[in-house]
Amino acid sequence: MGALTLGRLALLAGLAGVLLAPWHGMEDAAALAAWPRAEAAPLAALLADGERWWMWPAVGLLALAALPLVRGRMAGGLVAACGAAILAIVFLQGQAIGLRGLAWPALAPLLGTPAPQPALGWGGALVLAAAAGLIASGLAQRGRFGGDAFIAFLVVGSAGLLLLFVFVPLLTILSAAAIEDGRLAPGALAARLAAHEAWSLACVTTHQGCGVVWNTLLLACLAAAASTLIGLAFALLSARGGVRAQPAFRAMTILPLITPPFVVSLALIVLFGRTGLVTTAMWDWFGIPRSRWIYGLPGVLLAQVLAQAPIAFVLLEGAVRAIGPSLEEAAATMGARHFVVFRTVTWPLLxxxxxxxxxxxxxxxxxxxxxxxVLGGDFDVLSTRIFFAIAGARHEPGRAAALALLLLALTFGAFALQALWLGRRRYTTVTGKGDSGVPAPLPRGLRISCGAVAWPWMGFTATVYGIILVGGFVHDIGRGDMAFTWRHILTGFEVEWRDGIAFRGSAWDSLFTTLEVAAISAPLTAGLGILLAWLLARQSFPGRGALEFMAMLSFAIPGTVVGVSYIMAFNEPPVELTGTALILVVCFVFRNLPVGVRGGIAALAQIDKSLDEASATMGGGAVQTLRRVVLPLLRPAIVAALAFSFVHAMTAVSAVIFLVSARHNLATVYIVGRVEAGEMALAIAYCTVLILVMLAVVLGIERIVGRAQLGRRPAPLRAGA
Amino acid sequence: MTDAAIRFERVTKAFGVVRAVDDLTFDLPRGALVTLLGPSGCGKTTTLRLVAGLELPTEGRIEIEGGDVTRLAAAERRIAMVFQSYALFPHMTVLENVSYGLVVGGARRQSAEGEAQAMLKTLGLEGLGARLPAELSGGQQQRVAVARALVLRPKVLLFDEPLSNLDARLRRRVREDIRDLQKRLGLSVVYVTHDQQEALAVSDLLVVMRDGRIAQKGTPTELYDDPADAFVADFMGEANVLEGEVLASDGGMGRIAVGGAVLEAPMRAHPAGRASLAVRPEAIRLVSAEQGAGLPGRVQRAAFLGQTREYEVATEAGMLFVVTPAAAPAWEEGAEVLCRMERVIPLRT
Structure with a gap:
């Protein structure tokens, strides 16, 4: 695309944004009827009425940029500068004049006492997009980005979006932690970060609970160790144990991908709760008293390990299979016995x-x-404590922000540790040369102990998922009443035929919203992710490293932190999104983006760069090359990204629990609500429906492109290898 | 309108601090096959990519057929390139590959495929249009890549080491095909290779590059017989470089002193005095020690290669590498011989 074409398109968008689209207001269809007056008034109408007079400079700049564009003689520097200035004016005036009038008293001499103004609407969005287009077009005309305006626009646009939806929320949460009563208070920040509730060591000496940071760390360490051990047992059995149970292993790996993360908690309550099946059996048969042990560290740990062990299995099985048998054979030919081979070669490589x-x-x-x-009881961890600081009895955003910072620091610490560790040593076991040896079988003792871990665990997993499948269709699984019934399904999903179809079940609304949001966000995530991957892998431009960092940043931010930061950042003008469905879509897109980007980059690494160049030398511009050459070759990666983001949008709960509203509720949040209300059976019935929907989606996608690579997160090992 | 197909004016391309192409200025004529030759890292491929528009220069100006293309993207330059890997689109058939450029250029699919079919026929590929590239042999893939480039009637056709993925036997045939095609259609071609034999065989004009600059430019014979310096002499084929003295030279026969011997040999005019002298291995004749004038030496190693024999001869002037036709007399290792020079090249540096 030529710079001039892009510039003119941007100009059109800018004109539409000024003349046609409502300047304020995002999604209220009713207000649109008032166009071009009242709430749906475009900027032009507001300016004509003498309001928003401080926007005249922006309009003037648009006209200034229009002169060279219309004449067809580009002046790149001027156009780019106009775009940047418009961007700055729109954002600054939005910050300066908010819902309560002038927010920055320092500007009073200049602006007087302007009337309050609500958040930016479609008009504002169009003008901002136009400004980005002008910047890109100007830069491309100056020969930046290889002179290609399309690439320039992609870079400028995605950088802008990432800044707004990844970076700004982080900054907001940082500043929120340091603000008390509307003033900057470093003392308050220090006090919050060092709070007793976070760091108390009371549990060591007394019966009181410890600080949430210690709880979180303890839980995380135990969960990591247990899931890795169990995953390893499965991996060794599957890859080296000569076991013929691959279908069962596969089923175990796919189930956690398509279940909402807390579903296993429900099953655990049904099994081990005070009136649970196992608990009752224990009481009836052995006289073991009923207790609430499942609510707390043991329960949460069990649930997390159930969810995480299959992922550990997938990771480790790949690693075991990647160890070249010739290495082990070499050790064996040098006289090492089975167990010595395992201890000296296989284990270190793993x-x-x-x-x-x-x-x-x-x-x-x-x-x-x-x-x-669901299972924590009195055992609080950072993510739940953050939630209650926002949604609990007392609304304490500062405290929530400080806790979120602590959680963020733990996560970044873990990633930094990993980078350090992987940075220092890299074992390449896949050399690219054919390795035709026979893998060494497991030593006998090890095989038996792996089996002793793996088979009971598989049985346990099967029971848990069995409970979920059955629980929705019996009277009251929580109390062992196993008579078949459609009651719970009907409560949630009743459909009536009376003058057409009527969805009367209580769960329909949230299911429809979930499907809609997932269906909208999945293609956006995959599209933006693949485009970004293409930019990062194939184009060289200044700031590429920064763009990559921002694109990958949200990968390391826990969902709870994202949720808190979004409600803090987008609750007030100039960008006000809370309570809309848009914020859910935005949240999903930017949370799942890193997976699409990584998948795309990995897939692009398999495609010779000379294919792009060949297309360019034959007259294919960036758009044509992308459409005809790159995207068709990336199809598997695109489909994987689509499936991943769809499934994740349907199962996520941590970030969106802060962002849902009465009008736009999501399935997972609805289910959590049912659990809290004690309606366990309805919750389980809903889970069953969700799992079936996702299974249908994943299987449908698998049918289209064969076995797509689905994973909660891509293997971090690959990034290093 | 100038005669130059491509003109570089003080072009520099820097990657960070590395100047891959350093202040390069040249004109390449139309309708000729010009080869950029040099060791890896000399900047020849970067130069080709600068012509293609796959890299934009850091400084300087590039013209194609008299038009300034310095800031033009590859897609707008009307050039075509045959890649080392051929870069055939694996998800398109041969016909789709060849008509790709026409289709993205806005041609109707039917007319584009018609032209593509005709081009496939020109290159002897008729009947293969419906296949996928993976179903073709290496030589066929190479011709599809050429067809795909030619169908666009480019102002300049670029080849980036087009033969390196072919086996030795095929390489010779394909390079002759390329040369025939270029002559038949009067194309302006820029060809990049690191193989001097390939370069000598196909080129009208050779540009030897070193460290991002031109080491020497000329016809194949000029470069082989009259290299400017030791680097070009060595790169254009094996050369023995001797330190000696020019006693007299008038452009015909010259007299030189090397290793304590005074020899007469054909050489171009050169002022008398000390000089570096290059002698091609095949320009040295070995005769028996009794036969009078020559640089005396002793055969250190002898090898028989079928068509030729190779010797290493230790002389006062240093070790000489000598290649003689197999039909010439053979020498045992340890034999005492005299070396006679049939052509001596005084080097300028």
Missing amino acids: RPALAACLLLGFVESLSDFGNPL
């Missing part, structure tokens, strides 16, 4: 994968929110 696996389990446990919420 260590990087084990470390990666531990770290992944650790990070997943840190960011887990659903299980501690």
